[in-house]
Amino acid sequence: MLKRVIILLVLSSILLALVLVKDHTSAPVSDSISKNQSSSKYTTVEYKITKIKGNKxxxxxxxxxxxxxxxxxxxxxxxxxxxxxxICYFEKNNLGSGLVKVEKK
Incomplete structure (x- = not known):
């Protein structure tokens, strides 16, 4: 009887270890989508230049x-x-004063 309990505990611990390893190696689809969307660090807005005065x-x-x-x-x-x-690049969460760079389209 004691041998059966020991074998059951060993097999249960192996199963638990396999389940934990599988959970850490596979990423859900929603995580990969959110990582791709958050990888864009900037928000872009297009503007047409209407006036140039000095360096403004x-x-x-x-x-x-x-x-x-x-x-x-x-x-x-x-x-x-x-x-x-x-094209004006702004920090993703700071459109008001987060202008990072400007490039010609």
Whole structure:
């Protein structure tokens, strides 16, 4: 009787170990989707440049929002003119003051 109890405990512990290992190695589908969506660190908005004054650029988006940024935010080195469309990259959770970079479309 004691041998049966020991064998049962050993087999149960092996089964438990296998279940735990399987849970840690396989990722659910919802986790992989959320990781892909969170991998994008930036929110992008397109603006059409309406005016350039000194090193300040003024632009409007299609939904009517305005933006003003300086030339230090332009990292691509492209020459931006009036009526050009630019893509502004903002920190994902900080659209108000989180402008990271601007590049010409």
């Amino acid at each position: 650029y003024y632009g409007n988006s299609e939904d009517g929002t305005d933006i003003i940024f300086s030339s230090k935010n332009i990292l691509s080195g492209d020459k931006i003119q009036v009526h050009d469309v630019v």
